[in-house]
Amino acid sequence: MPAEARPSLGSIALTFATIAATSFGGGQKASIRRQVLARGWIDSDRFLEGLEIAQVLPGPNLLNLAIYCGQKARGVPGAVAAFAGVSIPPFAIVLAAGALYFKFASNPFVHGGLRGCAAGALGLTLGNALELTWDERKSWLSIALVFATALAVSLLHMPLLPVLAIFGGAGILGEWLRARKRTEA
Amino acid sequence: MGTLIHLLSVFSQLSILGFGGGKGIIPQMHTDAVTTYRWVSSEQFTQFYTIGKLVPGPTTIFAALIGYAALPQRPLLGAAVATAAMFVPSSLMMIGFDSLEARFAASPWRAIVSRGLAPAIVGLVWSSVSTIARGAPSSVAAYVTSAVVVGLMLRTKINAPLLILLSGGVGVALLR
Numbered sequence: 398m399p400a401e402a403r404p405s406l407g408s409i410a411l412t413f414a415t416i417a418a419t420s421f422g423g424g425q426k427a428s429i430r431r432q433v434l435a436r437g438w439i440d441s442d443r444f445l446e447g448l449e450i451a452q453v454l455p456g457p458n459l460l461n462l463a464i465y466c467g468q469k470a471r472g473v474p475g476a477v478a479a480f481a482g483v484s485i486p487p488f489a490i491v492l493a494a495g496a497l498y499f500k501f502a503s504n505p506f507v508h509g510g511l512r513g514c515a516a517g518a519l520g521l522t523l524g525n526a527l528e529l530t531w532d533e534r535k536s537w538l539s540i541a542l543v544f545a546t547a548l549a550v551s552l553l554h555m556p557l558l559p560v561l562a563i564f565g566g567a568g569i570l571g572e573w574l575r576a577r578k579r580t581e582a
Numbered sequence: 583m584g585t586l587i588h589l590l591s592v593f594s595q596l597s598i599l600g601f602g603g604g605k606g607i608i609p610q611m612h613t614d615a616v617t618t619y620r621w622v623s624s625e626q627f628t629q630f631y632t633i634g635k636l637v638p639g640p641t642t643i644f645a646a647l648i649g650y651a652a653l654p655q656r657p658l659l660g661a662a663v664a665t666a667a668m669f670v671p672s673s674l675m676m677i678g679f680d681s682l683e684a685r686f687a688a689s690p691w692r693a694i695v696s697r698g699l700a701p702a703i704v705g706l707v708w709s710s711v712s713t714i715a716r717g718a719p720s721s722v723a724a725y726v727t728s729a730v731v732v733g734l735m736l737r738t739k740i741n742a743p744l745l746i747l748l749s750g751g752v753g754v755a756l757l758r
Contacts, residue, residue: 417639421743446687453696454679455600456672457640464676476677484669487639488646492661494633495647499657502629505758511629513753515717516724517746518632520731523711525605527736529704539701546705550609551712557599557610561702565601569698576694 404438404470406478412436413463413482418490425459429466438470459483538571585652586663588619593645593667600672601699604642606706611645612713621652628717636743642668723756 404412416428426448433439439447447469451461460483467479501507533539546564549555592614596607608631615621622630627648634644649664650657686692718724727749734740 420638421741446683449692449696450679450683451676452603453692454672454676455598456604456669456676457600457642458603459640460669460673461676464673465680468677468680473677476673476680480669480673483639484643484665487637487643488661488665490637490639491633491643491646492650492658494637495650495657495661498629498633498647499650506754509756509758510750510754511632512719512724512757513727514632514636514746514750515625515628515714516719516727516753516757517731517749518628518635519711519714519718520728520749521635521735521742521745522707522714523728524732524735526704526707526711527732529700529707533701533704542701543705543708546702547708550706550709554613556613557596557607557706560706561599561601561606561699564702564705565699568701569695572694572698576690 404436404475406471406474409438409467409470409475409478410482413467413479414486416463417459417483418486420459426462429459429462433466433470439466443469536571539568542568542571585619585621585660589649589652589660589664590667592619593649593664594671596642596645597668597671598675600642602703602706604640605710606703607642608710609706609713611648612716615648615652619652621648624717626651626717628714631714632746636746640669719753719757721757723752727752 412432413429416425416432420428430444433444434441444466447462447465451458451465454461460480463479463483464476467482468476471478498511502511530540530543533543542564546560549564550560592611596604596611596614599610600607612624612627616624616627630644630647630651631641633647634641637643643665645664645668646661649660649662651660652664653660718728731745731749734745735742
């Protein structure tokens with residue numbers, strides 16, 4: 398495939414729009430990687446760097462990663478094109494779903510279907526919580542923070558900002574001390 | 583006008599606090615949209631979240647549906663404002679980070695911050711489970727459906743939207 402080191406803004410938007418519109422349940426990172434590397438917008442090291450930043454900063458990973466790639470290819474206009482590409486198709490699709498929802502949600506069959514879907518989404522969220530907790534199993538401090546956070550939010554209704562400041566801050570402090578111990582050893 | 587300003591303020595704050603890909607913001611979003619402003623019911627909140635998981639793109643796009651419901655006279659405007667507030671602030675941070683990138687290149691801080699925040703995000707995902715459960719059907723059939731989905735998700739590669747649709751099929755048959 399020919400490298401287009403300076404792609405048009407339209408081609409950036411269209412590339413990410415296609416990925417966003419067809420990203421059902423994961424696999425988007427791999428398809429972004431394939432597309433941007435094949436087109437020569439960014440090299441492989443840069444891409445991995447971008448993936449890391451996209452995951453550290455707030456915001457959906459897919460959107461952040463697309464912005465990073467768009468910006469590397471064409472600067473701020475490229476980032477804006479990537480933003481438009483990732484957000485517009487899902488917005489249009491969710492609006493269509495919303496219009497149908499408000500029209501038909503009271504139909505008993507649709508209502509039953511929605512309740513079933515909700516039970517499914519609850520299962521996915523629970524499965525996600527289990528998987529993510531399993532990833533933290535190597536450190537007792539992490540496991541303690543997981544459950545302290547959940548209790549503070551669900552039982553004490555602590556707002557998000559203090560939750561991130563206190564429990565996120567404690568986690569960052571723990572990681573920092575651990576990293577320091579590693580470098581001293 | 584008041585509602586628009588509240589939508590902007592609620593979703594832009596969630597945007598800036600959306601670490602971990604936005605997985606941790608669901609409980610706060612429920613507090614704001616259901617308890618504080620009463621834009622939607624708990625059942626609607628759970629169903630909108632479900633639609634967010636069902637459609638392609640980031641799950642948090644369901645902010646659009648909350649905006650849609652919050653402004654019944656101008657639903658499209660409500661949806662657009664909520665979505666912009668949800669996505670623009672975090673995106674601006676991402677764009678702005680570019681100029682700082684050189685300073686943070688290969689910096690150990692990136693790994694320290696992302697690994698350090700992870701336990702709090704996971705705790706917030708557990709709280710999201712209880713948030714979403716509040717608006718999900720409570721019957722034996724529904725609980726069994728959720729449990730089967732957990733098992734299929736952890737043991738097979740069936741993708742998430744398909745699992746939701748299969749659960750919807752169960753719902754049409756059993757949860758009317």
